[in-house]
Amino acid sequence: MELDHLVVPTARSVVQSRLWRFICIGFIAGCAAFAGPAFAEDASKSAAPAVAPTPIPIPTTTEKDKKIKDISILYVKQDRPRHLMPLSLLDLPSPDDGIAGAKLGIADDNTTGRFFNQKFKLDVLNGSVDDLIKSAGEKVAAGDNFIIADMGPDELLKFADSLKGKNALIFNVGNPDDRLRQEDCRANIMHIAPTRAMLADALAQYLVWKQWPNWLLVYGPDPEDKLLADAYRRAAKKFGGKIVEEREFKQETGSRRADGGYEQVQQQIPSFLRGAKDHDVVIVADEKQLFADYFPFRTLIPRPVAGSAGLTAASWHPALEFWGGTQFQHRFMRLNSRRMHPIDYDAWVATRVVGEAATRKHAGDFETLREFIKSPKFEVAAFKGVATSFRTWNGQLREPIIIGTPNLPVSVSPQPGFLHQSSVLDTLGFDKPETKCKAYTQ
Amino acid sequence: MSRTSTILTALLSAAAFASTASTAEAYTAYVTNEKDNTVSVIDTDKMEVIKTAKVGQRPRGIVMSKDGKWVIICTSDDNDVKIYDAKTLEYVKSLPSGPDPELLTLHPDGRRLYIANEDDNLVTVVDIQTSKVITEIPVGVEPEGMGMSPDGKVLVNTSETTNMAHFIDTEKHETFDNVLVDSRPRVAMFNAAQTQLWVSSEVGGTVTVINPADRKIMSKISFEIPGITKEAIQPVGIRITKDDSLAFVALGPANRVAVIDTKTFKVLKYILVGQRVWHMYFTPDYKYLLTTNGASNDVTVIDVASQKGIKSIKVGRYPWGVVVSPD
Numbered sequence: 001m002e003l004d005h006l007v008v009p010t011a012r013s014v015v016q017s018r019l020w021r022f023i024c025i026g027f028i029a030g031c032a033a034f035a036g037p038a039f040a041e042d043a044s045k046s047a048a049p050a051v052a053p054t055p056i057p058i059p060t061t062t063e064k065d066k067k068i069k070d071i072s073i074l075y076v077k078q079d080r081p082r083h084l085m086p087l088s089l090l091d092l093p094s095p096d097d098g099i100a101g102a103k104l105g106i107a108d109d110n111t112t113g114r115f116f117n118q119k120f121k122l123d124v125l126n127g128s129v130d131d132l133i134k135s136a137g138e139k140v141a142a143g144d145n146f147i148i149a150d151m152g153p154d155e156l157l158k159f160a161d162s163l164k165g166k167n168a169l170i171f172n173v174g175n176p177d178d179r180l181r182q183e184d185c186r187a188n189i190m191h192i193a194p195t196r197a198m199l200a201d202a203l204a205q206y207l208v209w210k211q212w213p214n215w216l217l218v219y220g221p222d223p224e225d226k227l228l229a230d231a232y233r234r235a236a237k238k239f240g241g242k243i244v245e246e247r248e249f250k251q252e253t254g255s256r257r258a259d260g261g262y263e264q265v266q267q268q269i270p271s272f273l274r275g276a277k278d279h280d281v282v283i284v285a286d287e288k289q290l291f292a293d294y295f296p297f298r299t300l301i302p303r304p305v306a307g308s309a310g311l312t313a314a315s316w317h318p319a320l321e322f323w324g325g326t327q328f329q330h331r332f333m334r335l336n337s338r339r340m341h342p343i344d345y346d347a348w349v350a351t352r353v354v355g356e357a358a359t360r361k362h363a364g365d366f367e368t369l370r371e372f373i374k375s376p377k378f379e380v381a382a383f384k385g386v387a388t389s390f391r392t393w394n395g396q397l398r399e400p401i402i403i404g405t406p407n408l409p410v411s412v413s414p415q416p417g418f419l420h421q422s423s424v425l426d427t428l429g430f431d432k433p434e435t436k437c438k439a440y441t442q
Numbered sequence: 443m444s445r446t447s448t449i450l451t452a453l454l455s456a457a458a459f460a461s462t463a464s465t466a467e468a469y470t471a472y473v474t475n476e477k478d479n480t481v482s483v484i485d486t487d488k489m490e491v492i493k494t495a496k497v498g499q500r501p502r503g504i505v506m507s508k509d510g511k512w513v514i515i516c517t518s519d520d521n522d523v524k525i526y527d528a529k530t531l532e533y534v535k536s537l538p539s540g541p542d543p544e545l546l547t548l549h550p551d552g553r554r555l556y557i558a559n560e561d562d563n564l565v566t567v568v569d570i571q572t573s574k575v576i577t578e579i580p581v582g583v584e585p586e587g588m589g590m591s592p593d594g595k596v597l598v599n600t601s602e603t604t605n606m607a608h609f610i611d612t613e614k615h616e617t618f619d620n621v622l623v624d625s626r627p628r629v630a631m632f633n634a635a636q637t638q639l640w641v642s643s644e645v646g647g648t649v650t651v652i653n654p655a656d657r658k659i660m661s662k663i664s665f666e667i668p669g670i671t672k673e674a675i676q677p678v679g680i681r682i683t684k685d686d687s688l689a690f691v692a693l694g695p696a697n698r699v700a701v702i703d704t705k706t707f708k709v710l711k712y713i714l715v716g717q718r719v720w721h722m723y724f725t726p727d728y729k730y731l732l733t734t735n736g737a738s739n740d741v742t743v744i745d746v747a748s749q750k751g752i753k754s755i756k757v758g759r760y761p762w763g764v765v766v767s768p769d
Contacts, residue, residue: 050684050685051635051686052634053592055593055595056591056596056654056655057655058596058618059618108604111582111604112582112583112601112603115582115608324584324586324602327542327584330561352603359604379625379645379646381602381605381625381645386673387645387673423673424671424673425673
């Protein structure tokens with residue numbers, strides 16, 4: 001009968017046990033104890049395993065090799081004085097934009113690192129590109145091999161070239177220029193920031209999925225706006241959108257505020273859009289956010305606005321809570337007392353790339369980590385639901401892009417139905433057959 | 443009680459048992475609906491929802507007390523764990539958990555509740571009788587999965603951003619080993635014999651089987667389903683049959699549950715279920731396996747013997763966790 005503890009009784013055995021019990025009760029009281037173990041309800045439903053557990057030996061605390069390996073990451077931020085500030089008070093840059101994300105990444109890396117005796121630290125340098133070249137050169141010589149860079153495109157190239165042949169790997173977080181991943185690519189730069197083409201493709205896929213394919217394209221006077229307009233033109237062609245008309249917004253927007261200020265704008269925007277061909281959406285290309293936010297709800301005919309205002313595409317959204325993003329947002333808020341911007345996210349990804357490589361390789365030496373990061377095997381989870389990785393033809397991070405309104409994410413691209421032979425993430429931006437990057441392919 | 447009535451009771455219950463033994467036992471399943479702040483109560487014999495009860499905000503992980511009297515739920519947006527009466531679904535009390543609790547596991551002693559506290563990188567240990575925090579154990583970034591060894595001596599916690607399975611001695615409440623697995627480990631599950639620990643990696647798309655004795659990796663299982671992209675294969679929930687022969691792994695947005703031979707680690711079959719399948723639970727007789735399908739708002743009942751989905755039960759919005767009463 002003892003066996004009944006271990007083996008779940010079959011219906012028959014239970015019935016037999018019950019009979020036993022019945023007989024027992026009928027004769028001697030002492031027999032009840034004997035019949036006890038087969039108590040039907042308990043035995044048939046007990047959680048007792050069918051298989052007896054084998055004890056797990058628990059090692060007594062072993063004094064592991066406690067030698068701590070230090071891994072330093074250098075953050076270089078070029079002073080880029082802005083001529084004009086963004087229109088909205090909500091969009092004003094934070095002095096620690098990007099750096100705040102790197103700080104969280106270092107904290108996360110250290111939580112993991114303590115299980116491997118790895119310690120991560122962050123050094124931050126601000127200055128002109130020439131200052132940064134000088135100081136970074138010294139830091140690299142001293143062992144800061146991983147560098148997160150927030151710079152203009154020409155400055156980034158100058159900076160990267162100054163470190164050519166040295167033990168340095170640069171992560172670009174501040175620059176969306178496609179040319180840095182195409183004809184001007186460099187072997188010592190990995191690009192975390194998404195490109196204009198990736199962002200435009202992500203938005204275009206969503207608009208096409210919505211069956212809102214006819215776009216009125218409005219672009220600003222800055223060279224960046226023209227590059228962004230190019231990206232929208234390319235995206236329209238790629239995914240079956242149609243730019244029905246283009247208009248350049250030449251008016252000088254002036255200071256970002258004047259007391260009042262709305263009276264004239266609500267006249268100005270509809271008159272600017274007068275006579276435009278019919279369209280589903282107004283797409284505004286205004287990278288510095290100097291005028292795009294004037295468009296939503298001020299258009300001549302009732303049409304949604306997308307691009308640099310209204311519905312936007314970015315690597316991150318400050319209210320993203322999918323895929324465990326809530327905890328990530330909480331950690332950021334607690335550390336930095338503000339919400340996470342896309343550049344913070346990009347810098348966090350950069351530090352996690354280094355941390356992930358160090359964990360996976362149980363190593364801290366530069367060569368091992370660089371080789372692994374640049375290999376097609378490398379992947380890192382970055383709160384995007386799927387793993388992010390690097391494109392082997394230009395070092396660009398392959399990642400889903402968030403489509404959102406100012407308050408909430410609306411969708412995530414790639415959209416359903418946009419297919420690709422190897423990774424749907426490669427439907428965003430310049431794909432392998434389009435590459436002009438020689439530093440990676442030769 | 444007189445002897446006659448005792449005999450009568452015994453006879454009647456024997457008859458009752460015999461009559462139900464041929465069909466399935468009726469158990470009660472509890473499903474947390476993350477978006478509705480409710481629990482759907484399912485009669486597993488009728489395979490239908492018999493009650494929907496309001497609970498705290500964003501209910502996710504769910505377990506039952508050993509005696510089956512309480513359901514214990516992580517109410518994530520309330521930043522605590524709430525206990526409800528299993529019969530009436532009336533609120534009993536709250537337990538401290540730290541912010542945003544997600545998954546939990548009860549020690550075989552029936553008292554110590556281990557809660558993954560994602561915000562603070564800790565596993566919080568609470569006595570469910572006294573409602574007091576016993577201790578906190580530091581682990582990796584975003585602790586999530588909680589696998590208790592059947593003998594209660596070892597707890598394995600997974601950390602989603604650190605990507606490790608942390609082996610914790612439940613006497614000392616200290617980690618004694620950490621095993622690296624693929625990205626974003628979600629669930630850890632021991633087999634009954636304690637000779638295998640299964641860990642699912644949601645973003646990595648794999649399941650790692652670890653030998654608990656030496657913490658060496660025995661196998662890494664990947665999945666291939668025609669017509670389903672690699673990215674959509676996201677293993678989360680794991681359940682192992684009572685005789686340890688088969689493992690069932692929920693594959694998230696691949697909308698399938700994989701059936702795996704635990705000896706060869708080969709995938710035998712993919713069972714089509716609802717959309718974004720995450721957590722699962724066996725009925726105590728191991729006849730059925732219930733799955734929560736977050737994106738299609740339903741629960742699939744899998745017949746374990748035939749390895750087929752036999753019924754889909756509509757529940758609340760974004761069903762997350764599931765537990766079945768022991769009786």
